[in-house]
Amino acid sequence: MTSTIPVSKSAASPGLAIQASGVRKHYGGLHAVDGVDLSVQCGEIFGLIGHNGAGKSTLFKMMLGLIEPSAGEILVNGASVRGRDFRAARRHIGYLPENVVLYDNLSGLETLRFFAKLKGAPVEQCAPALKRVGLAQAAARPLREYSKGMRQRLGFAQALLGTPRVLFLDEPTNGLDPQAIRDFYATLRELCNDGVTIVITSHILAELQERVDRLAIMSEGKIQALGSVQELRDQMHMPLNIALRLAPDDIAPVRRLLEQLAGVNTTTTAEGVRLSCPRATKMVVLSMVSELGVRLLDLDIQEPSLEDVFFGFSD
């Protein structure tokens, strides 16, 4: 089945999969989402992170049309998911909720057929979708026999039905083993290369760090930071951590020298010197160490993790 995506009368920008402007959601005095402006490009993997209660689930649900915003507007693929043409808009959306429990008495294939019919997608897509998530062998088995990881993969297959242009995935790797997580993100990258936009939430920040193109950190109903992981590190002016492994005799002179540099903090370790320094000082540090003529046994440069960045912004 093919359907055209209705375009909202309000300004829809080409190339944008999601446009949220001035979005608020108030429950009495509680401002769950408090003025969010956000644009997500087509074909982007976009992360949405925040503490519990930060407002990301409410924003997520408003993007899906499950909750009506108190103010503002959200366009997905240029169309409103709550408007008159919501059916056509939603046919191009895939959604995997967090901790969803599907129907134990149905088989994997029956589950997908049920959702395909509701979504208006061809039922012929169901078997290939199961194969794509590695469940072809379990297609006829009832879900009560599925492990948690298999259920999660089935949920992902369900989100892939139809021709989704935007995928909303809420904690999608819950219960997946490391190999399945790797396969999952490989599939996401393939989808991205085909122009599918992916909005993903996860509490496992290390997992998102290398996989999202951009992300937003939410706190108290607002987006506190927005950009790629590297851009967020830069915005936070987070120091680099460098570990130098040195011969015992070289440790003291190297530490004395480096402490003369502004913004550099050093500590002595059993094997050498550990220091934190501003990103801009990195090359100065390295050239000073090399000019000193000491024998550098090993060097390890650690970027601030997404977790460091997250706590930097949200605390």
Place this chain on the structure above:
Amino acid sequence: MEWTQILTLATKEFRDRLRNRWVLAVALVFTVFSLVITYFGGAQQGQLGLRSIEFTIASLVSLVIYLIPLIALLLGFDAVVGERERGSLDLLLALPITRLELLLGKYLGLAAALTLSTLAGFGLVAVLLFRQFSWPGLYHYLGFMVSSVLLGLAFLSLAVLMSVIARERTRASGLAIALWFFFVLVFDLLLLGGLVATGGSYGGDAFAYLLLLNPADVFRILNVFSLDDVRTLYGLASIVPAALAKPWLMGSVMLGWIVVPLALARWRFRA
């Protein structure tokens, strides 16, 4: 409104009840009870076996008033709240379907299961009555079967309303049981108490119309007053005015009991 979506949801609900043998179990319960009551209903008067259509229906009405509301409430109380608890409600609502389609699909699927089990359960007695009394007798019994289905659908509608109102499954089940107690056990006692307390001097007829506020009583009136011989078996006959003894009127009230709770459920089930 898209009927494809509604039918997809309804088919799933119906198949679920076939597959987990709910339909079979309820049909068997109805079959056993209806056969026993039909055959042994006259034992107190020293008679066994089929007596008359009227007596059979009068005996079965009491069974149906207790059993069908309970079964319908248990069938529907978790229709929506069950999906909410397992996290699949958001998934369904993010699909290209409306909330009304979701409610209708669920309701129609459960209604089909309840209707099939009711008709199958009381069908065997219908065959026995047909063999004994031929078509004229069967006509009344078929009316009883249809009204039993309507009673079930009315309580199913109330159950779906509870499943929308309650935020947890346990609370929905509590509400469903409370409804059963109220409509099946308490309502008539309250009404009777009111009638006795006022000595019938204050709006005596009004009490009869208050019976319409209980679908179980509507069912009772529908069956009792469609049969002359049965009226005398019930004390209620003395307080129900003849204006209410019209099957089409009571049928319409019963339809109201199906539609209004569903409409309230739709209103409550907003985003």
